[in-house]
Structure formats: C-alpha cells, structure tokens
Amino acid sequence: MECGGPRSVRVRPPGLTPEPFTQRVPKSVATFTMRPIPQSSTWMAETETTWDAYDVFLLRLDIPPERRGSAEADPGPDAITRPTPPYSPPDRGWGHAGYPAVGVTFNAATQYCRWLSQSTGRHYRLPTVAEWQHACRASVENKQRDVPVAARAWCAENSDEKTHAVATKLPDGFGLHDMLGNVAEWCIDADGSPVVCGGSFQTPPDQLSCTLIERPSPDWQASDPSFPRSKWWLADAPLVGFRVVCHGP
Numbered sequence: 001m002e003c004g005g006p007r008s009v010r011v012r013p014p015g016l017t018p019e020p021f022t023q024r025v026p027k028s029v030a031t032f033t034m035r036p037i038p039q040s041s042t043w044m045a046e047t048e049t050t051w052d053a054y055d056v057f058l059l060r061l062d063i064p065p066e067r068r069g070s071a072e073a074d075p076g077p078d079a080i081t082r083p084t085p086p087y088s089p090p091d092r093g094w095g096h097a098g099y100p101a102v103g104v105t106f107n108a109a110t111q112y113c114r115w116l117s118q119s120t121g122r123h124y125r126l127p128t129v130a131e132w133q134h135a136c137r138a139s140v141e142n143k144q145r146d147v148p149v150a151a152r153a154w155c156a157e158n159s160d161e162k163t164h165a166v167a168t169k170l171p172d173g174f175g176l177h178d179m180l181g182n183v184a185e186w187c188i189d190a191d192g193s194p195v196v197c198g199g200s201f202q203t204p205p206d207q208l209s210c211t212l213i214e215r216p217s218p219d220w221q222a223s224d225p226s227f228p229r230s231k232w233w234l235a236d237a238p239l240v241g242f243r244v245v246c247h248g249p
Contacts, residue, residue, distance in 0.1 A: 020046075020175070021249040025053045026119040027062035034246060035175045037135045044127065044135050045243040047166035047177050048100040048185060049112070051091060057112050058083050058090075062119065080115045083108055083232040087225070092238050098165040100183045100241040103234045106194035106216070109186045109242040116244070127245045129213065132187045132197050136172075136179045136210035149205040153181030159201035163238070180208045183241030189213075200239035 018036035021043070025031065030052040034043040056062055060082055083104075090103055104112075109126055116124045127135075150158045152170045159181070167177040181203060184196035195215050199208045220237035221229040234240055 018043075018248070023120065023122070025056050025116070028052075028056045030056060034249070037131075037174060040131065040134060041247050042127075042131055042135075042245050043248060044131075044174075044176060044245045046171075046175060048183055048241045048243045049109075050166055051096045051099055051101050054101040054104070054112060057115050080111055080118065082111075082115075084230065086233050087235070090233070092162070094162040094238075095165060100163055100166055100178075102163055102183055102238045102241050104186075104241065105230070105232055105234055106186050108232045112242075113244055122246050122249070124244045124246050126242060127185075127187050129187045129189050129195060129197060131245060132185065133210050135174060135176060136198065149180070149208055153178070153199075153205070153208055154201045155181045155199065155203050155205045155208055156201070157205045161201065163201055163241075179210070184214060184239055186240065186242040196240055202239050 020033055020035045022031050022033050030050075032050070032053055033046040035046050036043050086103075090101075091099060092102070113124045113126060116122075147170060149155060152172070154164045154169065163182055166182065169177060169181075171177050172179060180198050182201055184200040184203075185198055187195055187197045189195045193215075195213050197213055198210070199212045203212070217237075220234045220240070222236050224230055224233070224235040
C-alpha cells in the first residue's frame with residue numbers, strides 16, 4: 001500500500017478507529033508492531049528496528065542458502081543491494097536479539113525500507129522530521145511530562161555507554177518506546193537531507209528532547225579503512241539506528 005508523500009504529516013479521515021498491527025518480517029519469525037499516530041494517517045514502529053528484523057535483510061536469510069552468495073540472489077532490474085559484511089561484530093557485543101540495529105548508514109536504513117516494502121507489499125520508509133517530532137512531542141507531552149528521564153530513556157546517565165534491549169523503558173502516550181535515547185534515529189529533513197533525531201545512549205539527560213536533531217558527521221566513519229567510505233556501516237557511530245513508518249495496514 002502506498003505510504004504517501006515524504007514531507008508532511010497527513011491527517012487520517014474522521015470516523016475511523018485505527019488499530020495497531022503486527023508485521024512479520026518475511027521468511028523469519030521476527031515481528032514488530034506498528035502503532036497508529038493520532039492526528040495523522042501514519043503508523044509508526046513501536047520500537048527501533050532490532051537486529052532480529054534487520055538480520056533477515058543483512059544476512060539474506062530470506063534467500064535459499066544455496067543462492068545467498070550467487071549473482072542471481074537478487075535478480076531483475078528492481079533488485080535491492082544488500083549490505084556488505086561489517087569489519088567487526090555489528091552489535092559491538094552489547095546484545096543482539098531484541099537490541100536495536102546500530103551503526104547503519106542512512107543508505108542502509110533506506111534500502112532496508114525498500115526491501116521490506118518489496119517483501120511485504122506495504123510501503124515502509126523512514127519518517128520525516130515533522131512526522132517523527134509530531135509523534136514524539138505529542139506523546140511525551142501527553143503522558144511523560146512528569147516522568148523522570150531515566151525512567152523513559154537510555155541516556156548518558158544510566159546506559160553504561162551502550163545500547164539496551166528495546167521496550168525496556170516506559171512507553172509513551174502513543175505506545176512507542178525509546179523515542180528519546182537508546183539510539184538516535186534516521187529521519188528525513190524538510191529539504192530531503194538525512195538527520196538523526198531524539199538523542200542516544202550517549203546524550204546527557206538534560207539535552208534529550210523531541211527537537212534534538214543531529215546531522216551526519218565525517219567523524220562517524222573516521223576509522224573506516226575502506227575508500228570510499230562504506231555505504232552501509234558507520235564505523236564510529238554505534239549511536240545511530242532507525243525505526244520505520246507506514247500509512248496503514
């Protein structure tokens with residue numbers, strides 16, 4: 001199903017009662033929940049994209065084993081390129097099952113959305129900054145205004161300098177977890193450029209906010225030994241991850 005334009009917050013027609021839905025990642029047992037965002041026609045993933053969901057794309061687990069290394073694994077003009085193997089364990093040893101995928105580039109997150117769309121028949125993509133901030137601001141203001149930051153976000157104060165399993169902090173008013181902290185999330189700015197929103201496990205608690213935006217930095221790939229730098233991995237930015245949006249089941 002078509003997901004609509006990338007730059008505005010679309011409004012859901014009146015009279016409908018939207019419900020969350022569960023998306024199974026093709027050829028796997030991995031699932032994630034998509035939750036409707038009030039005052040829009042957008043459904044947003046309840047959590048940041050986990051390794052469970054990303055590994056199917058990364059490791060080609062949806063392709064028969066005998067074809068995974070062949071040139072015919074992704075045939076045709078609409079084939080989607082898959083990530084190259086990382087130089088070191090991509091989860092940094094912090095945890096894998098149930099943990100957010102980290103260190104992925106904007107290109108990697110975008111290609112994952114293309115693959116997921118092609119595989120499921122739904123149009124998944126990255127959120128715009130406007131969509132992400134609408135979901136974050138309204139939900140936090142509605143339910144979490146008086147909740148201590150440490151109770152709702154993994155940040156510099158409580159993270160031990162690493163990510164944590166998703167959904168281990170309190171959900172916000174829309175049922176979304178980790179909109180602030182854990183990993184900063186790839187979004188698309190109004191001019192179409194990539195940014196990350198929400199801060200991460202490295203962000204001081206007094207700086208976490210729904211308006212916190214950071215632009216990609218060359219420092220995120222400073223130790224990457226390849227030239228040109230990898231299109232898939234941020235060697236020095238394990239603080240970056242993503243979540244997906246769609247315009248309905």
